[in-house]
Amino acid sequence: MLSNEEEARAYCARFTDAAGLARLERLAELLLAENRVQNLIARNSEEFLWVRHIADSAQLLAHVSRGTSPWLDLGTGAGPPGLVIAAMCPDLTCVLVESRKKRAEWLARAAAELGLPNCRVEARKLESVESFSAAAISARAFAPLPKLLDLSSRFSTRDTVWLLPKGRSAGQEVQDLPARTAQMFHVEHSVTDPQAGILVGKGRPEQA
Template identity: 80%
Template sequence: MTVHDEHEARSFCAGYTDDEGLKRLDRLAVLMLAENRVQNLIAKSSEEFLWRRHFADSAQLLAYVSRKTSPWLDLGTGAGPPGLVIAAMRPDTVCVLVESRRKRAEWLSRAALELGLTNCRVEGRKLESVESFSAGIISARAFAPLPKLLDLSARFSTPDTMWLLPKGRSAGQEVQDLPTPSAALFHVEQSATDPQAGIIVGRGRPEPA
């Protein structure tokens, strides 16, 4: 399915959560737009496409993982997607959001509290300072070039860890540029919200660079 507009985006999200989850997303939309007047969370041009560009874009990652897979580690969460969106949609999934920028981390903590997300923990520090744990899923939307991302986060991965990395137009090339042992773990899926974008999907523990 390709998501073209806000109505389709809301329907798309509804396929991955329940009515309460949709209500939390409605509330999150209000919080994000209000905070965007205080700090630059998202591009102003994307505000009218919030459900497609940010919520459905995050929700599509749920198609690649079992509902019981946890915890979910999201790197460089920033404005909220995908980690905070996933936490709002799936309150039974433990979500750890890593964000080193103080104002962004404070926003994520306030939003999680406002939404009642007891499943969500915000780590307001660099990933290098976060204590290691075994992540069931690792996601990142705009964190770092792929080799650096894998190097920094490999200690959180296991042979069963799922990697979900929206990478835009560069997805295929970034996988091709990886060393062979690591490249074999990954493939690219088409984004449901952008026909020109890809999602790097993989399973396992990458070899150190």
């Protein structure tokens, strides 16, 4: 379990190179600056930005094969996890969906500042995004699980990996799904929060 910012930086270094770490440092600066303009993250989490937001996002890479692309992130908002993944793995095609105008504009500015030409921001509701086959789908606080799967299943294939950070309710949310969909998922422990889990799944939900 990661307990401080130094440990979080070291953890992120497992999944990227020196240039990737430099992009993460710059992303942290941009995020803190923008948080003075609009409320992106809780102010009391700023002190633990690397643990709570950056390493918390980076841990998703432990559950996919290197080079998994394209990556679809739902409701990216402040940046985690999609923009963090894009900063760490700039060769991946990352599509960040964010319907709130100010947040979408911030994401686009940050991606440009970080030099991420393969990162695309879709400033619209997911329902309006053109379908494509995503190799990975992630979401953090986007929607209740049944609704999330219902809205995003058209982007999935039988090989799509789902990476959905959840709180202590992770196991219960899976149990509440229809049986055949529930079988897609299992819960992995978060490395940043002993109370949290990550729903990891593979395939295309038949029913949400």
